[in-house]
Amino acid sequence: MLIHPEDKYSAAKILDLPSRTWPSKRLTTPPRWCSTDLRDGNQALANPMDHAKKLRFFKHLVECGFKEIEVAFPAASQTDFDFVRFLIDGRHIPADVTIQVMTQSRSDLIDRTMQVLQGAPKAIVHLYNATAPVFREVVFQQSKAETIAMAVRGAKQIKALCDKQPDTHWTFEYSPETFCFTEADFALEICEAVASVWQPSEDRPLILNLPTTVEVNTPNVFADQIEYFMMQFSCLDHITVSVHPHNDRGTGVATAEMAIFLDGFLFMASIYFVAVGKSGQALFVSVGNMIVQLPFLFILPRFLGSEGVWLSVPLSNIAFTMIVLPMLLMNLKALMKQHRSENTQMIKKAAVTS
Known part of the structure; x- marks a missing residue:
């Protein structure tokens, strides 16, 4: 496996054309x-x-x-x-x-x-x-x-x-x-x-x-x-x-953006669980995000060829998001309930003190 696959191919050449006029042109016919x-x-x-x-x-x-x-x-x-x-x-x-x-x-x-x-x-x-x-x-x-x-x-x-x-x-x-x-x-x-x-x-x-x-x-x-x-x-x-x-590059870019968005959600979910002291859930999200890709990478290419390789990442992210999202919502709900309970206790305590 390549350690730095981004270095496999040299960058495409780009013309230096400061005299370009196309940005100001309009299609009229x-x-x-x-x-x-x-x-x-x-x-x-x-x-x-x-x-x-x-x-x-x-x-x-x-x-x-x-x-x-x-x-x-x-x-x-x-x-x-x-x-x-x-x-x-x-x-x-x-x-x-x-x-x-x-x-x-x-x-x-x-x-x-x-x-x-x-x-x-x-x-x-x-x-x-x-x-x-x-x-x-x-x-x-x-x-x-x-x-x-x-x-x-x-x-x-x-x-x-x-x-x-x-x-x-x-x-x-x-x-x-x-x-x-x-x-x-x-x-x-x-x-x-x-x-x-x-x-x-x-x-x-x-x-x-x-x-x-x-x-x-x-x-x-x-x-x-x-x-x-x-x-x-x-x-x-x-x-x-x-x-x-x-x-x-059309569908490739769309797929990549979708994968980045979902990876971003899973990353933020992991950070959230760390922030609220749920290290077990944070570990589950981080490790699970990698493990859940394995069956997709094994199965999809057998039926879709190279397309299956590219699809494995976004589809596995979608599947794992369906698992992590309920966990996140349940934890948020419990946290909000705890927060409301603590606020109620503080109000009662303040009332007794006064």
């Missing part, structure tokens, strides 16, 4: 939305949607007003491939809606992805490769130059395949995956390289998507990263800068 539920949301499900459910969901997203919908990762499975073909061949895509598909920067996957889009009136092809140091150095064992080359090869291949299908109105999208903990200057460099390949124009625009793949910092830091990117990029003509924020 609706954002341009792209739904990723059918792809990003579906792949996260324990039991992904089948063909019929995906079609129903697609129609629902259209009814909601989405004009850009990422429908699949077609090279990932035959089910996803067939679904995209069904949408195109069955003419289920409204004229004002653009479908989007995603692919890694691998030649075989790009070929498969472009194959599925034959005959589509318009489409967004979303290419990505991981750019952060941990992926470059540990996962792929690539240099910065090799990482850029991978993205450029993918962009060139997609452009060549798009040229073979001139009847489709193409938009190219590129994501430096793990942007939020990629070096700011390297993210700029690789996006500049991809843009120089695609040569964005009014007929063939480019989307540069900057995702918080794994949240490693607070939202204000991400805002600084976006503003710095837009300030430093050479030319943003016919380029849309997009963001794809993940929510892995």
